[in-house]
Amino acid sequence: MAELEIYKLSRRFKSGGGVSDVSLTIEPGRLFVLVGPSGCGKSTLLRLIAGLESPDSGEIRFGEAGNADRRDLIAMVFQNYALYPHMSAFDNIAFALRLRHLSRPEIRRRVAEAAELAALHIDLSRRPAELSGGERQRVALARALVRRPRVILMDEPLSSLDAPLRSHLRIELKEFQRRTGRTVIYVTHDQFEALTLADDLAVMRAGTVEQVGAPDDVYQRPANVFVATFMGNPLMNIVRCRLPNASVSAPARSSEPALEIGGKLAMAMPFGLSGEVLLGIRPEDLTYKSSSDCAAFEATFTRVEFVGPGYLAYATVAGQELTALLDQPIEPGRTRWLYAPRRALHFFDPVSNRRIG
Amino acid sequence: MNTRRANLALWTFAVVPTLFVVLILFAPAVQGVVLSLRRGGPSIANYTAVLRDRFFWRAVEGNLIVPAGSLAVEFVIGLALALNLSGRRGRLAAVADIAAILPFAIPEIVLLTVARYIFMPRGYLNAALDAAGLGPLPWLVPGSPWSYFTVIVVDAWHVTPVVMLIILAGLQTIPPELYEAARLDGAGTIATFRYITLPMLAPAMLAALVLRGIDALRIFSTTLVLTGVEGVPVISTYAYHLWTDAQEPRVAMAASVILAVMIVVVALVGLIAMRRGALFALYE
Amino acid sequence: MPGGGARAAPLRFAIDCLAVIGAAVPIYLLIKQAITPDLESFAWPPFWLPHHLTASNLKSVFELAELRSALLLSVIVAVAAAAISTVLGTMLAYAMARRERLRQTGMAGVTIARLLPMIAVALPLTTVLIRAGLYDSPTGMGLALIHAALAIPTTALTTYGAFVAIPAEQEEAAWLDGASPLRVFLAIDVPQARMAIAASLVLSFILSWDEFGFALLIQVTNRTMPPLLYYYTVFGDVGPASALALVMLAPAVAVIIALRPMLKSGFIAAPRH
Numbered sequence: 001m002a003e004l005e006i007y008k009l010s011r012r013f014k015s016g017g018g019v020s021d022v023s024l025t026i027e028p029g030r031l032f033v034l035v036g037p038s039g040c041g042k043s044t045l046l047r048l049i050a051g052l053e054s055p056d057s058g059e060i061r062f063g064e065a066g067n068a069d070r071r072d073l074i075a076m077v078f079q080n081y082a083l084y085p086h087m088s089a090f091d092n093i094a095f096a097l098r099l100r101h102l103s104r105p106e107i108r109r110r111v112a113e114a115a116e117l118a119a120l121h122i123d124l125s126r127r128p129a130e131l132s133g134g135e136r137q138r139v140a141l142a143r144a145l146v147r148r149p150r151v152i153l154m155d156e157p158l159s160s161l162d163a164p165l166r167s168h169l170r171i172e173l174k175e176f177q178r179r180t181g182r183t184v185i186y187v188t189h190d191q192f193e194a195l196t197l198a199d200d201l202a203v204m205r206a207g208t209v210e211q212v213g214a215p216d217d218v219y220q221r222p223a224n225v226f227v228a229t230f231m232g233n234p235l236m237n238i239v240r241c242r243l244p245n246a247s248v249s250a251p252a253r254s255s256e257p258a259l260e261i262g263g264k265l266a267m268a269m270p271f272g273l274s275g276e277v278l279l280g281i282r283p284e285d286l287t288y289k290s291s292s293d294c295a296a297f298e299a300t301f302t303r304v305e306f307v308g309p310g311y312l313a314y315a316t317v318a319g320q321e322l323t324a325l326l327d328q329p330i331e332p333g334r335t336r337w338l339y340a341p342r343r344a345l346h347f348f349d350p351v352s353n354r355r356i357g
Numbered sequence: 358m359n360t361r362r363a364n365l366a367l368w369t370f371a372v373v374p375t376l377f378v379v380l381i382l383f384a385p386a387v388q389g390v391v392l393s394l395r396r397g398g399p400s401i402a403n404y405t406a407v408l409r410d411r412f413f414w415r416a417v418e419g420n421l422i423v424p425a426g427s428l429a430v431e432f433v434i435g436l437a438l439a440l441n442l443s444g445r446r447g448r449l450a451a452v453a454d455i456a457a458i459l460p461f462a463i464p465e466i467v468l469l470t471v472a473r474y475i476f477m478p479r480g481y482l483n484a485a486l487d488a489a490g491l492g493p494l495p496w497l498v499p500g501s502p503w504s505y506f507t508v509i510v511v512d513a514w515h516v517t518p519v520v521m522l523i524i525l526a527g528l529q530t531i532p533p534e535l536y537e538a539a540r541l542d543g544a545g546t547i548a549t550f551r552y553i554t555l556p557m558l559a560p561a562m563l564a565a566l567v568l569r570g571i572d573a574l575r576i577f578s579t580t581l582v583l584t585g586v587e588g589v590p591v592i593s594t595y596a597y598h599l600w601t602d603a604q605e606p607r608v609a610m611a612a613s614v615i616l617a618v619m620i621v622v623v624a625l626v627g628l629i630a631m632r633r634g635a636l637f638a639l640y641e
Numbered sequence: 642m643p644g645g646g647a648r649a650a651p652l653r654f655a656i657d658c659l660a661v662i663g664a665a666v667p668i669y670l671l672i673k674q675a676i677t678p679d680l681e682s683f684a685w686p687p688f689w690l691p692h693h694l695t696a697s698n699l700k701s702v703f704e705l706a707e708l709r710s711a712l713l714l715s716v717i718v719a720v721a722a723a724a725i726s727t728v729l730g731t732m733l734a735y736a737m738a739r740r741e742r743l744r745q746t747g748m749a750g751v752t753i754a755r756l757l758p759m760i761a762v763a764l765p766l767t768t769v770l771i772r773a774g775l776y777d778s779p780t781g782m783g784l785a786l787i788h789a790a791l792a793i794p795t796t797a798l799t800t801y802g803a804f805v806a807i808p809a810e811q812e813e814a815a816w817l818d819g820a821s822p823l824r825v826f827l828a829i830d831v832p833q834a835r836m837a838i839a840a841s842l843v844l845s846f847i848l849s850w851d852e853f854g855f856a857l858l859i860q861v862t863n864r865t866m867p868p869l870l871y872y873y874t875v876f877g878d879v880g881p882a883s884a885l886a887l888v889m890l891a892p893a894v895a896v897i898i899a900l901r902p903m904l905k906s907g908f909i910a911a912p913r914h
Contacts, residue, residue: 438659
């Protein structure tokens with residue numbers, strides 16, 4: 001049985017934003033990531049699940065737990081952790097237990113248990129201000145765990161940290177989730193964080209879910225142009241193409257530049273396409289080397305940036321800009337053929353922006 | 358939190374204190390308006406009685422002269438004190454700082470008590486003037502222009518620190534880069550004051566003027582303690598006199614309603630003169 | 642003023658002198674009169690320095706029944722007023738800090754409350770209090786309620802900033818931990834705002850301690866210190882009046898000087914009625 005079912009959930013704000021008609025199923029024991037640009041409604045969705053906001057319409061069903069108090073089922077780890085600054089780490093963790101009138105020895109036992117699970121090995125009489133970023137995260141995790149919730153919600157817990165700590169704590173969070181086996185719903189705007197953390201992820205935009213799936217699936221088979229360009233860095237190239245056998249009825253967009261498709265590229269096209277199509281290629285999939293089953297582009301280079309792992313080259317292909325992550329630099333102004341393997345080509349409908357094939 | 362229970366709690370938190378203030382301050386004020394409009398039955402006789410009284414018009418005059426004078430003194434000295442203290446450091450600055458705030462810390466009635474001893478005919482001030490060969494002056498003699506001067510000075514004495522604090526807070530909001538830029542542009546002290554400080558302070562000063570103006574119009578204790586009801590009459594002491602000595606409670610209420618209306622009108626004019634919201638900015 | 646040159650020095654000195662005179666003269670004169678016999682205070686020309694010292698004036702504050710009961714009543718009224726206005730003002734400030742609409746109406750209300758002249762409230766209120774049996778009450782409870790209402794804008798504005806500074810997420814975390822809205826307020830917000838709440842307690846205490854107009858009109862026989870001081874001054878008891886004034890002065894000055902940083906940081910001093 002699903003841990004959590006969200007059914008046609010809507011919550012709109014007067015100031016704009018919110019979520020519209022969102023349906024999702026979250027399986028138990030999974031780390032489920034909600035990812036999207038700011039204002040896409042991912043935090044609102046999380047707050048609706050938490051019960052911090054009331055929906056305009058729709059439902060959230062907790063599988064087996066049925067109709068128990070929402071607050072007994074879920075716990076939340078906030079951005080900046082929202083630890084109670086006037087309480088010691090112990091009191092922070094014990095707060096929920098005290099509200100439930102547990103006995104002192106029971107509280108001590110459960111706090112110790114939660115601290116252990118959260119790998120929190122510090123003097124618990126210290127206050128949040130005296131703790132490091134990592135220690136604070138562990139206190140927040142212990143505070144969430146101590147109530148033994150079925151679901152732990154996390155609202156961008158890493159976003160305010162600097163890069164090294166961030167990657168360290170990301171790994172820690174993933175291990176924490178494995179160790180505890182809890183269902184975690186995790187919100188982030190960072191596509192990299194989403195890809196690396198998630199068992200499943202949902203990409204959101206403007207209050208709706210654009211795609212749900214496993215990270216590799218979403219990355220390799222984006223459902224539409226938005227998901228394709230949002231997930232992945234550097235951004236996926238989107239090139240407008242015109243098919244050679246364009247039928248008369250196809251929408252004529254001759255005023256816009258488009259890549260005439262022929263040769264190897266035409267061979268790479270899914271069967272049955274006609275008219276115009278949007279072609280998506282990730283910069284890292286473009287190379288100088290041709291192979292048996294690949295598409296070729298004649299690119300004129302305008303600019304090159306060294307980005308560490310390689311050279312990010314900006315080029316024009318049939319009047320449209322294209323970026324390629326190359327292993328060798330190239331002089332601006334030169335024209336060269338770039339190749340992409342067939343499996344790296346994504347086709348999208350130019351009107352609906354949806355994936356084709 | 359945006360749940361129904363949280364909303365209910367917050368509204369309760371807002372409504373209970375509001376109700377308390379309404380019940381204790383506003384309800385009686387409204388009742389005062391109602392009572393002032395009755396004399397046996399509904400009547401405006403209380404108001405005509407007030408408006409026919411020549412003494413009332415002297416009180417109106419006093420209620421304009423004293424606040425106007427007091428505001429002028431408060432703002433000139435308050436501005437001088439604030440500019441003098443702003444950005445200063447060291448032990449001497451701390452002394453000047455405490456000294457500047459102290460008159461406000463002295464309870465009003467205490468300051469008025471001392472002021473009586475200073476300004477009375479055989480008081481400390483006349484003694485000092487006498488010693489200097491300048492002779493005594495009628496500081497508190499009823500009806501003399503000097504008595505108005507005295508009341509203005511003493512009233513301003515007590516509240517100037519408030520004006521200073523508001524201006525000081527306003528000065529803190531002026532970014533120091535502006536002064537550096539002005540100095541690089543070759544502006545001297547006076548030009549800097551004229552073109553940077555004063556315009557940047559204008560909103561805070563305007564808001565302070567409205568707030569202080571409202572308070573100044575309510576003047577009561579200063580004139581009552583220094584000159585009594587007759588010396589420098591103002592509307593509050595006039596109403597107090599009708600209430601306690603003349604035993605004319607309804608007429609007293611009519612007079613105090615007229616004062617309340619005067620204050621509301623001044624406040625409205627002030628609020629319109631200020632951009633909306635500027636007043637709130639002062640509180641935060 | 643930033644940029645003031647050397648020419649400004651004499652001007653600065655003059656302003657400093659004015660400030661020091663304005664603060665020191667009243668306090669010096671009160672002390673001098675309080676520790677010398679009335680004869681010295683009424684002398685012409687007056688004594689500038691104390692000649693014969695006496696403790697009788699200061700003793701009288703604590704020995705004369707009239708003075709002692711005024712002192713006691715003032716303390717009772719101010720404590721009650723401070724407690725009520727701090728509780729209610731804190732509630733209002735919290736609501737204002739958490740909801741934009743309540744903030745706007747609250748600020749408007751605070752401003753409107755300043756418009757009422759004391760006399761327009763006090764006269765009709767007197768009749769209400771007579772009916773309620775709180776007029777001239779020996780426990781001063783009628784006056785305490787009025788002082789509490791007068792101080793609510795001040796206590797609300799004093800604590801508002803502290804509540805705004807507490808992130809909403811902390812409250813949400815506490816709510817999710819199982820706390821009711823009231824519990825959230827008491828366990829999360831109040832402890833963190835305790836300094837501001839303490840400041841508003843002493844500030845509202847002093848506002849009541851200092852208040853003269855309502856006290857004069859309502860405590861006509863069971864007087865608190867301000868009206869009693871007024872009568873002593875008018876009827877010429879210089880020594881006891883000065884001693885009483887000193888007793889009133891001490892806590893007020895201590896509090897305002899202690900709260901100086903807060904007053905300077907932009908907080909607008911309370912309206913005086």
